[in-house]
Amino acid sequence: MDSQTLMMLSEQYIAHTYNRYPLLLVRGKGTRVWDLDGKEYLDFFAGLAVCNLGHCHPKVVKAIQDQAEKLIHVSNLYYIEPQIQLASLLCKHSFAGKVFFCNSGAEANEGALKLARKYAKEKIGEDRYEVITMENSFHGRTLATLTATAQKKYHKGYGPLMPGFKYVPFNDLKAVRQAIDPKTCAVLLEPIQGEGGVNIPSEGYLKGLREICDEKGILLILDEVQVGMGRTGKLFAYEHEDMKPDLLTVAKSLAGGVPIGALLIRDEIAKSFEPGDHASTFGGNPLATAAGVAALSAILEEGMLDHCRRVGEYFLSRLEEIKKKFPFVQDVRGRGLILGMELKIEGAEIVKKMMEKGFLINCTAGNVLRFLPPLIVTEEEVDQMIKALEETFEKLQTSSTNNQISSNSQ
Numbered sequence: 001m002d003s004q005t006l007m008m009l010s011e012q013y014i015a016h017t018y019n020r021y022p023l024l025l026v027r028g029k030g031t032r033v034w035d036l037d038g039k040e041y042l043d044f045f046a047g048l049a050v051c052n053l054g055h056c057h058p059k060v061v062k063a064i065q066d067q068a069e070k071l072i073h074v075s076n077l078y079y080i081e082p083q084i085q086l087a088s089l090l091c092k093h094s095f096a097g098k099v100f101f102c103n104s105g106a107e108a109n110e111g112a113l114k115l116a117r118k119y120a121k122e123k124i125g126e127d128r129y130e131v132i133t134m135e136n137s138f139h140g141r142t143l144a145t146l147t148a149t150a151q152k153k154y155h156k157g158y159g160p161l162m163p164g165f166k167y168v169p170f171n172d173l174k175a176v177r178q179a180i181d182p183k184t185c186a187v188l189l190e191p192i193q194g195e196g197g198v199n200i201p202s203e204g205y206l207k208g209l210r211e212i213c214d215e216k217g218i219l220l221i222l223d224e225v226q227v228g229m230g231r232t233g234k235l236f237a238y239e240h241e242d243m244k245p246d247l248l249t250v251a252k253s254l255a256g257g258v259p260i261g262a263l264l265i266r267d268e269i270a271k272s273f274e275p276g277d278h279a280s281t282f283g284g285n286p287l288a289t290a291a292g293v294a295a296l297s298a299i300l301e302e303g304m305l306d307h308c309r310r311v312g313e314y315f316l317s318r319l320e321e322i323k324k325k326f327p328f329v330q331d332v333r334g335r336g337l338i339l340g341m342e343l344k345i346e347g348a349e350i351v352k353k354m355m356e357k358g359f360l361i362n363c364t365a366g367n368v369l370r371f372l373p374p375l376i377v378t379e380e381e382v383d384q385m386i387k388a389l390e391e392t393f394e395k396l397q398t399s400s401t402n403n404q405i406s407s408n409s410q
């Protein structure tokens with residue numbers, strides 16, 4: 001079937017929860033993807049920070065193939081070999097003592113919220129259930145994580161929302177301190193806000209939150225669904241600051257593209273989850289966790305973190321050059337290979353123009369171009385993308401100057 005027919009069938013049969021670009025991708029390798037007609041694209045979106053290792057990383061593909069031939073699924077009523085391996089690896093390389101596996105970011109956050117409430121009831125006080133989250137955050141689409149997501153546009157139509165959430169501005173320690181009351185059990189945040197516009201807090205913010213939470217005896221939960229697994233140049237974003245969370249969620253890129261989620265838990269808190277308290281049929285299944293072991297091993301063994309930091313710095317410097325040339329660029333920011341370019345104009349048209357030129361980029365929060373390439377992206381590939389972006393901006397500037405001249409002369 002040709003791509004036009006397929007896109008028509010998609011509109012006919014698939015619920016319209018997404019506004020899709022007219023693009024149907026069928027193949028990927030490393031930093032590149034191809035559409036049905038064979039056109040090649042350089043991928044600076046990586047399936048929304050999922051394909052951190054690049055598309056179809058050979059070790060992940062091999063692990064999936066081998067595992068699929070051996071055993072695809074058994075119940076969590078039995079021990080699962082690759083699940084044990086992945087949990088061991090995650091604990092060895094983080095603050096965590098235990099891991100709960102699930103299938104998505106929202107589900108991991110849901111688990112974190114449930115565990116925080118249960119732990120708080122048992123250890124902090126019977127009436128402690130409230131969670132403080134940050135404005136412009138994103139934590140998922142289930143009812144609890146949607147409520148944790150402090151953005152009105154996502155709440156519309158779904159009331160009544162879950163009780164027990166309170167919102168404060170991001171990067172504001174004083175606001176958190178003031179919001180804590182006798183009902184508060186935890187603070188939940190993304191160490192860098194992804195969907196909210198690549199918002200990077202000031203140095204010392206996470207450490208400051210840790211101190212406040214310790215002082216008040218409440219939990220600190222980090223949502224690293226987007227920025228975990230190497231995206232910032234460290235395996236976890238919290239490693240950039242001298243602090244450790246109590247709970248941390250990962251998902252997106254954990255299994256190199258196979259659906260998975262995980263809740264990492266400080267050992268002492270894990271005791272509040274007892275048999276029967278929480279579960280997931282597919283959570284930690286052999287296929288996903290085998291892919292996870294391969295993906296995590298590749299990140300650790302193939303020098304991807306150093307590469308990510310180096311190319312990330314280069315990428316940011318190139319974005320800064322562009323900012324100097326175009327007055328409609330408000331700000332550029334990033335850490336490792338999550339980078340944002342805030343514009344004074346809407347970004348959607350730019351994303352379309354870049355797609356026509358063979359580059360997949362993203363725009364979030366309306367006016368922030370977001371770049372999330374695979375961690376294996378090279379400086380040459382960054383240069384190619386920057387060149388295309390510069391050309392797109394030049395065209396935009398010329399046409400807007402022309403518009404201005406014509407509107408001035410009226």
Ligand SMILES: *Cc1c(COP(=O)(O)O)cnc(C)c1O
Pocket residue numbers: 103104105106107109138139140141190194195223224225226251252
């Ligand atoms: C994508 C994302 C989620 C939700 O993950 P899903 O797998 O779509 O449920 C949660 N938190 C953050 C920070 C994310 O970027």
